[in-house]
Amino acid sequence: MAELALGAPYAAQPRTGSFWIAPPLLILAALFFFPLWLILRQALAGDGDVLSLAKFAGVMASGEFRHALVNTLVIALSATAGCLVLGFVLSVLIAFTPFPGSEVLARMIDTFIALPTFLVALAFTFIYGSAGMLNESLMAILHVDLPPVDFLYSQWGVILSEMTVYTPFVMRPLLAAFSLIEPAQIEVASSLGARPLRIVQRIILPAALPALVAGGSLCLLLTVNEFGIVLFIGAKDVITLPLLIYDKAIQQFDYTTACVIAVVNVALSIALYSLYRFVVAYFGGRRAGLV
Amino acid sequence: MPADIAGTAAAVPVSTRAGAERAMRSSSGIGFDDVSVAYNGVVVLDSLTLAVNPGEIVALIGPSGSGKTTALRAVAGFVRPSRGRITIGTRDVTNVAPHARNIGMVVQNYALFPHMRAEENVAFGLRARGAGADVIRERVPECLRLVGMANYAKRYPRELSGGQQQRVAIARALAIRPQVLLLDEPLSALDAQIRRSMLDELAKLHRELPSLTVLYVTHDQTEALTLADHIGIMRDGKLVAFGDAQSLYRYPPNRFSAEFLGRANLLPVQALAGAGAGMARVRFGDGALLARNHHGLPDGGHCLLCVRPHDVSLGAPGEGANALSATVRSVQWQGDMQNVELDVAGHVLRLSCPPMHEPPPPGAALTVHFSATQATLVPETMTRG
Numbered sequence: 189m190a191e192l193a194l195g196a197p198y199a200a201q202p203r204t205g206s207f208w209i210a211p212p213l214l215i216l217a218a219l220f221f222f223p224l225w226l227i228l229r230q231a232l233a234g235d236g237d238v239l240s241l242a243k244f245a246g247v248m249a250s251g252e253f254r255h256a257l258v259n260t261l262v263i264a265l266s267a268t269a270g271c272l273v274l275g276f277v278l279s280v281l282i283a284f285t286p287f288p289g290s291e292v293l294a295r296m297i298d299t300f301i302a303l304p305t306f307l308v309a310l311a312f313t314f315i316y317g318s319a320g321m322l323n324e325s326l327m328a329i330l331h332v333d334l335p336p337v338d339f340l341y342s343q344w345g346v347i348l349s350e351m352t353v354y355t356p357f358v359m360r361p362l363l364a365a366f367s368l369i370e371p372a373q374i375e376v377a378s379s380l381g382a383r384p385l386r387i388v389q390r391i392i393l394p395a396a397l398p399a400l401v402a403g404g405s406l407c408l409l410l411t412v413n414e415f416g417i418v419l420f421i422g423a424k425d426v427i428t429l430p431l432l433i434y435d436k437a438i439q440q441f442d443y444t445t446a447c448v449i450a451v452v453n454v455a456l457s458i459a460l461y462s463l464y465r466f467v468v469a470y471f472g473g474r475r476a477g478l479v
Numbered sequence: 480m481p482a483d484i485a486g487t488a489a490a491v492p493v494s495t496r497a498g499a500e501r502a503m504r505s506s507s508g509i510g511f512d513d514v515s516v517a518y519n520g521v522v523v524l525d526s527l528t529l530a531v532n533p534g535e536i537v538a539l540i541g542p543s544g545s546g547k548t549t550a551l552r553a554v555a556g557f558v559r560p561s562r563g564r565i566t567i568g569t570r571d572v573t574n575v576a577p578h579a580r581n582i583g584m585v586v587q588n589y590a591l592f593p594h595m596r597a598e599e600n601v602a603f604g605l606r607a608r609g610a611g612a613d614v615i616r617e618r619v620p621e622c623l624r625l626v627g628m629a630n631y632a633k634r635y636p637r638e639l640s641g642g643q644q645q646r647v648a649i650a651r652a653l654a655i656r657p658q659v660l661l662l663d664e665p666l667s668a669l670d671a672q673i674r675r676s677m678l679d680e681l682a683k684l685h686r687e688l689p690s691l692t693v694l695y696v697t698h699d700q701t702e703a704l705t706l707a708d709h710i711g712i713m714r715d716g717k718l719v720a721f722g723d724a725q726s727l728y729r730y731p732p733n734r735f736s737a738e739f740l741g742r743a744n745l746l747p748v749q750a751l752a753g754a755g756a757g758m759a760r761v762r763f764g765d766g767a768l769l770a771r772n773h774h775g776l777p778d779g780g781h782c783l784l785c786v787r788p789h790d791v792s793l794g795a796p797g798e799g800a801n802a803l804s805a806t807v808r809s810v811q812w813q814g815d816m817q818n819v820e821l822d823v824a825g826h827v828l829r830l831s832c833p834p835m836h837e838p839p840p841p842g843a844a845l846t847v848h849f850s851a852t853q854a855t856l857v858p859e860t861m862t863r864g
Contacts, residue, residue, distance in 0.1 A: 370588065372587075372588060373590045373592060375555070375557055375577070375584070375590070376590045376648075376651075377592070377603065378557075378576075378577040378578050379578070379580070379582050380583075380603055380607055380608075380651070380652075381581075381604050382604075382607035383578055390592075390603070
């Protein structure tokens with residue numbers, strides 16, 4: 189009797205579970221998997237019915253695609269490296285050298301993450317653009333006719349903008365990780381004779397490494413897919429994969445090529461996302477303050 | 480003795496002890512000269528003047544917020560005094576950066592570096608000071624042996640018990656051959672059994688390194704009484720008593736010290752007249768008692784008679800003992816001790832003794848006595864001892 193009584197609820201549980209899984213699966217399929225399948229199908233079959241990799245081979249062999257892929261990777265890697273350096277330095281300053289307003293600044297980072305990416309590009313145009321504040325001032329001071337600062341409409345402008353936008357994505361997990369470091373460790377290290385730089389190298393950096401790597405992976409993922417900043421700055425010759433997809437689909441109506449590039453972009457994103465998940469799992473997300 | 484703390488200083492080879500002792504010869508005392516510390520205008524350490532002699536263990540005890548940890552942190556350089564001067568040896572370190580003070584520090588939660596093995600933790604200070612590889616190779620095992628952790632050199636902190644971690648922390652602090660060792664509630668995070676054993680180990684360690692100067696901050700009176708040569712009692716940022724452990728316990732200079740350092744019965748009395756040899760006759764209720772007047776309290780003044788519970792006995796007094804009529808309020812058995820709470824002329828008097836076969840029942844009227852030499856007069860008003 190006891191076994192029967194205990195067995196009944198277990199028998200009923202799977203049926204209820206299966207039922208409730210169905211609606212979210214359907215929604216996910218409708219909103220995500222089906223459109224993804226349409227893109228993949230278009231990339232493989234084009235406007236016909238025969239699935240083939242011929243179109244893929246053609247697109248990947250093109251200089252335009254390779255140029256965009258290299259641009260995407262160079263910008264993403266450079267911006268991520270910049271975010272890591274800037275984010276680490278700023279986080280160390282905020283967390284370990286308290287100054288008036290440091291807490292407010294730390295909280296503002298979340299707000300910064302919520303802002304649309306193109307806003308920074310817009311602000312940079314006002315500051316560093318050809319007719320921006322900096323150039324106007326310099327032209328007046330130096331008595332020159334052409335703007336002396338001309339980096340915004342290049343790859344560097346895109347990298348700087350992305351660094352500004354995505355540095356908080358590195359800082360957030362870093363600050364969480366720093367909050368888990370016992371202040372006593374820093375104090376003891378100091379009492380043992382370690383100067384601040386050694387403490388950063390030997391105590392803080394190893395403790396923050398999981399958060400740093402995870403933040404960097406996330407940054408890389410986001411910068412690979414960045415579209416708004418690149419479009420808004422409109423840098424000459426700076427064509428990335430997302431911008432190339434936009435160009436092919438919206439301006440040239442070449443949906444098949446756009447879909448091929450989109451599939452490559454999605455594959456790249458999934459690979460980077462897998463790397464991010466692996467890093468978080470490997471270092472222990474809870475310890476790193478990421479989950 | 481728990482396995483994790485078995486065999487430490489007693490098993491230290493003579494060469495290690497000699498090496499470590501050599502290391503500590505440069506030990507220096509600590510001086511607080513009218514040191515005050517304030518946070519946002521709130522004074523947390525108020526005009527502390529105190530000297531810790533070379534080779535001495537001084538314990539600072541007091542309740543939370545009494546300023547004892549602030550005093551230690553001021554020596555370490557983590558808080559800057561708003562007034563006064565701190566010296567280590569003859570050197571004024573008041574404005575010296577923590578890394579340049581040459582101190583060893585052990586804190587409550589060990590603060591071992593989690594990504595470093597025990598030996599790397601111990602070597603950290605040496606590397607920070609630019610010690611050569613041969614010095615590190617020699618001194619790290621030496622310090623680990625000193626605390627009985629030689630076999631755990633390759634372990635990470637997470638692979639060590641609390642007691643073992645604390646020993647590595649002590650080895651790490653000693654490895655740099657500090658002028659002074661600062662211990663900030665080092666045993667608080669350990670359970671009772673390990674704490675007792677570690678206390679013995681610390682006492683042994685100081686016997687091995689007699690010239691090591693130690694400032695020990697704790698809220699545990701047992702730790703202070705066991706280890707310290709001198710004890711400072713702090714309250715509200717002020718040092719309210721300072722002296723050698725025995726004297727402070729026997730002749731507390733004020734009510735707070737009497738109650739904080741051990742358990743005390745404090746009976747309100749009036750000093751009547753001196754009775755010679757540092758004794759005084761006092762009035763308690765309708766009767767008279769005899770007690771030590773160590774602090775030279777004047778005749779006729781109101782004060783407190785302090786007698787420790789373990790100095791009070793049941794039964795008729797012997798010659799020269801003080802006797803009081805009492806009524807039993809309650810009896811508590813605590814394993815190896817029996818605590819009896821009594822009513823004496825409307826005041827509570829506590830007595831502790833080995834377990835009785837037949838303890839008196841509550842309400843029983845009886846006589847208690849205590850030796851005049853075990854009772855001391857304490858001023859009612861706060862005075863610094």
